[in-house]
Amino acid sequence: MQNAKDTFYIALRSRLASVNPARTMTLRAVARPGILVSEAEAPAAQPQLDAFALSWTGMQADLQLAAILAQMTCEIQYSTVGTQANAGLDRGRALEEMDYEVLHLLYPYSAQKMNYTVNPATAMETMVFWSEPEFGPVVTLRDRLSRTAKVTVFAFQEQGEQ
């Protein structure tokens, strides 16, 4: 399943660099596209603003097929307080922009499964595919607006894959 999770993240990261090259963040002293996997970063008290954080939550498996079909829930959380230049009054617009980007990051709803544990990464046999996003309500905490979009990621477990 880890290859599917890696593939999903890298696919979204690559698409973000194309959809909005300006959405970057500096994390552990490295400037990179504004998307991260929460479980692969140090725990943080506050979410990274103006970036997408992927959290893997639910997990199911269909064992009655020739290959196990894993079904994993990924929650894409994002928050913004708007821009300083506009005194945060554009935070609604900034959140809408991130909503729009989520739609573009997820489409098309599939990617070639890759093994990123080897260098260079190698293409595997199957495709990772996912559902359309299910957007949660806006959560307001003081000047911060947040939303979570839930996506279900599907992947067939290939032979020899952990």
Add this chain to the structure above:
Amino acid sequence: MSTQPTMPLPALPPMGRSVRAYFAPVDRVRRLPTLFDPSLNGRFATNTPPTPWVDLGWIEDFTRRSTSKYGELVTGSPATTQFQVRETVDATVSVRFKAWSKLSMALAAGSQHMNLIVSAAGGTANGSGSKGVAPVSLAAGSTTTFLAMAASNAAQFAAGSLLTVDVDYTGQTGFVGSGVCAAYVSSAAAVNNDPDYIRRVSFNVARIASSTPTGLQLAQPLIAGAPTATMRVQPISGFVDREGGSFFQEWSALFVIDGEQGERILFHYPRLQSMGGAAEAATVLLSPLERIALSATFRALPVTDANDGEQVLCFRTFLPSPATLI
């Protein structure tokens, strides 16, 4: 020597999760089905069925129906039923195949199942594929998983692509197809005397694992076994079936339910003929994402039980759990 006495439980209701399907060819020419003998192979491992059974995986919506009709012999006043008679013996089976493959598509569609031969340049458009590229010949040394051929021929096939291997059509009539009777040809004119016709309907298909200068390594064994010298190879891109057609697929079938306490229920239909057209059933994974299954319906045809000469349509076997009384 003494053995520990066992304390079995009373008979318990079987509880199973799903049904596994296996199919095997029927020799239509000699009218010989593939018989499954539960006294020999009843406890076979589900992932490795005995030869020549083909595993079609877990199925869903498995439904058996007996449509046999009974009559009664009534005599006396007031009339009282004295005897019963079986007027007709008939049974149907319907399933949904979760996975799409050459075999599951053919079973579901019921009539001739076509291989979509890669077309030659300039072909005339046709619903089940136009004239294919020229076939290539085999060299000596082919096996069920390796097709020996000249390097120039092997170079025409890419790893990962599909192929069909069978003899040329040279005017044969009757059942055609190596390994499996794939179609019935009434006359050469009916199939336009097409030399590719048998390869077009053949079940002798495979995916190529690798292409080497000495031939093609296959990713799966050919259903007809090691190819003969007269067989030739053509690339295919997929499969086509049709609503209609004059041919009925006929296969031997075996359905297995494994119970949670070690019991096993087997349903063996020596002769099943397709009786439905092409249809699908969608199961929503997460709207609008759906899993598409193949719906199939069959009519059971009779065989003679060698033990008592009775004409029967199916055999139901129960292998009890070792934990229960019988």
